Amino acid sequence: MPAKAKRNLLILLAAVLVLIVVLGPLGLGVFVAQRTSERSEYAKLGVRADYALKRADTVASNLYGVLRELDQWKGERCTPKHLDHLRDLALENRFVQDAGVFADDGRWLCSSLVGVLSGSAPQVSPPDWRGDHGIVGWFKMPRLSQAASTRRTLVLGYDHFYVELDPDVLVDAIDDYDRGIGVFVTTPPHLVAWNAVANPERLQAAFDSGGVVPGSDRFYVIRRSRVLPIAVVVSEPKSQLLVVWRNNVWGWLIASLAVGATLAWLIIRVFRARLSLDGELRRAIRRDEIGVAYQPIVDLETRACVGAEALARWHLHGAAIAPDVFIVAAEHNGLIRALTDRVLERIVRELGDFLEAHRDFYVSINVSAEDLTSRRFLDVLTRTLGRTEIRAAQIRIEATERGFIDADAAREVLKAFREAGHPIYIDDFGTGYSSLSYLQTLPVDVLKIDKSFVDTIGYEAVSSSVAPHIIEIGRALGLGVVAEGVEREDQARYLIERGARYAQGWLFSKALPAEALVRFVQGPAAVAATEQSSGTGRRGRARDARRPGAPSSGQSRV
Numbered sequence: 434m435p436a437k438a439k440r441n442l443l444i445l446l447a448a449v450l451v452l453i454v455v456l457g458p459l460g461l462g463v464f465v466a467q468r469t470s471e472r473s474e475y476a477k478l479g480v481r482a483d484y485a486l487k488r489a490d491t492v493a494s495n496l497y498g499v500l501r502e503l504d505q506w507k508g509e510r511c512t513p514k515h516l517d518h519l520r521d522l523a524l525e526n527r528f529v530q531d532a533g534v535f536a537d538d539g540r541w542l543c544s545s546l547v548g549v550l551s552g553s554a555p556q557v558s559p560p561d562w563r564g565d566h567g568i569v570g571w572f573k574m575p576r577l578s579q580a581a582s583t584r585r586t587l588v589l590g591y592d593h594f595y596v597e598l599d600p601d602v603l604v605d606a607i608d609d610y611d612r613g614i615g616v617f618v619t620t621p622p623h624l625v626a627w628n629a630v631a632n633p634e635r636l637q638a639a640f641d642s643g644g645v646v647p648g649s650d651r652f653y654v655i656r657r658s659r660v661l662p663i664a665v666v667v668s669e670p671k672s673q674l675l676v677v678w679r680n681n682v683w684g685w686l687i688a689s690l691a692v693g694a695t696l697a698w699l700i701i702r703v704f705r706a707r708l709s710l711d712g713e714l715r716r717a718i719r720r721d722e723i724g725v726a727y728q729p730i731v732d733l734e735t736r737a738c739v740g741a742e743a744l745a746r747w748h749l750h751g752a753a754i755a756p757d758v759f760i761v762a763a764e765h766n767g768l769i770r771a772l773t774d775r776v777l778e779r780i781v782r783e784l785g786d787f788l789e790a791h792r793d794f795y796v797s798i799n800v801s802a803e804d805l806t807s808r809r810f811l812d813v814l815t816r817t818l819g820r821t822e823i824r825a826a827q828i829r830i831e832a833t834e835r836g837f838i839d840a841d842a843a844r845e846v847l848k849a850f851r852e853a854g855h856p857i858y859i860d861d862f863g864t865g866y867s868s869l870s871y872l873q874t875l876p877v878d879v880l881k882i883d884k885s886f887v888d889t890i891g892y893e894a895v896s897s898s899v900a901p902h903i904i905e906i907g908r909a910l911g912l913g914v915v916a917e918g919v920e921r922e923d924q925a926r927y928l929i930e931r932g933a934r935y936a937q938g939w940l941f942s943k944a945l946p947a948e949a950l951v952r953f954v955q956g957p958a959a960v961a962a963t964e965q966s967s968g969t970g971r972r973g974r975a976r977d978a979r980r981p982g983a984p985s986s987g988q989s990r991v
């Protein structure tokens with residue numbers, strides 16, 4: 434994909450992510466505000482329902498108690514004494530309006546309010562409800578004491594005794610919130626009382642459906658008594674929820690906006706850094722600000738420096754950017770070809786004279802997959818060297834297995850490099866998936882043993898046996914071998930014992946600027962001479978001075 438299209442895609446991705454992180458928390462805030470409002474309103478309604486149930490429980494217990502006391506009357510019924518007893522009970526129990534007796538055939542016999550009824554007394558209709566333990570109930574019975582009244586009463590009966598109650602007593606709580614209250618007897622369920630706001634059909638529907646009435650403009654909470662066969666249903670208009678939600682939502686919106694803005698800011702920062710890294714890298718390549726450090730490659734026996742690997746270096750605003758970061762960025766953004774060209778130009782500019790004067794010394798240059806898709810870089814290399822006395826063999830090509838993605842193209846290009854006189858090095862050998870198979874078909878001169886296999890030398894690791902195998906493969910195929918990342922003497926000894934000849938690594942030197950490399954190649958004598966002329970002395974370098982080709986401890990990694 435062209436770099437510009439990639440950049441646009443990145444910007445689009447950033448915009449989409451920003452939208453998601455801003456709108457996502459906002460939506461979530463609205464949702465959470467809705468849920469918390471709902472939960473808090475349900476909790477409030479639950480408190481109301483608990484209160485209503487407690488009241489219904491108290492009233493019902495009271496009536497049950499009165500019925501029990503009525504039933505304990507052992508004397509003759511409806512006598513003046515019994516009527517006094519009935520009146521006492523009605524007076525003592527604040528919920529009871531009337532108490533009395535009815536006959537087997539349903540006729541009223543006597544009442545605390547009316548006294549003894551004559552033969553023409555009204556007949557009690559069959560009960561609306563038959564509960565456990567012989568308790569029966571009439572929920573819309575006309576008042577015996579006020580036959581003309583349309584007001585209905587709630588009557589509970591047991592063994593020919595009855596008590597009468599005004600059903601409003603169960604639901605008369607004053608409420609500011611337009612809450613409906615209904616009281617049910619259960620087993621079997623029957624709505625016995627409801628307040629003015631409540632709609633009995635809807636209360637019944639809510640009770641039957643467990644509190645969920647689809648499409649209703651109210652929400653419901655049901656509470657059942659643990660001791661008596663009663664339950665209450667309390668309802669509230671959903672519009673009340675909206676009021677609470679409106680009060681709640683601002684807090685959530687502000688919080689979610691803060692979260693969204695923080696996330697958006699982070700995303701913009703990351704993408705800007707990414708985009709600006711690309712932009713900065715493009716600028717750095719254009720302005721020739723990519724530096725090169727040279728890591729010496731030494732003969733393990735003599736420690737003489739025979740060549741160096743050119744490693745790109747980049748400082749952005751004073752900070753070193755790791756090649757693993759900017760090389761990958763360059764590969765992704767179509768900048769790697771220009772970068773490889775810049776590295777070559779710098780090698781020739783910085784080390785051209787040295788290479789011309791030391792015709793056995795070489796520099797290897799890292800190429801990427803992109804550089805192996807065509808002969809373009811070979812043409813650049815040939816043209817560049819054509820203006821110098823540097824031999825083709827002095828510039829070597831380091832390719833990794835990652836560079837062989839298009840194996841056919843890479844094979845042709847590597848063949849062309851080789852025919853032009855540039856030896857081919859396989860970098861990080863052994864870490865790819867096809868190390869052995871491509872060796873048969875690719876034009877290769879040298880295998881570089883990856884640092885990971887050198888690291889494990891001397892340890893009981895499975896991979897510690899890989900380095901000798903690579904040396905063996907190199908020998909069998911007539912290829913040179915360079916070990917990478919040698920940091921300890923024991924690793925160097927081990928490699929020599931296994932027949933390796935060349936190596937690079939911090940044991941010998943880190944990557945150096947061009948002048949330091951030249952001093953390194955020329956050995957301690959040249960280093961000492963340089964130091965004396967610059968007045969830095971020999972302190973701390975005695976050990977290095979005994980080793981021909983060893984680095985100065987003053988040499989820093991670039």
Ligand SMILES: Nc1nc2c(ncn2[C@@H]2O[C@H](COP(=O)(O)O[C@H]3[C@@H](O)[C@H](n4cnc5c(=O)[nH]c(N)nc54)O[C@@H]3COP(=O)(O)O)[C@@H](O)[C@H]2O)c(=O)[nH]1
Pocket residue numbers: 728742743744745746755756757760773776799800801860861917918919920937938939940944
């Ligand atoms: N296509 C290009 N790739 C390049 C170029 N310049 C560098 N690179 C690749 O970037 C990767 C990281 O390189 P770098 O951070 O420079 O690290 C190199 C050495 O400094 C490091 N090294 C060498 N010896 C030691 C050691 O003893 N210990 C230790 N901890 N690190 C050591 O290894 C890196 C060299 O690796 P390799 O290339 O595999 O030889 C790296 O993959 C570079 O190839 C470029 O211009 N173009």
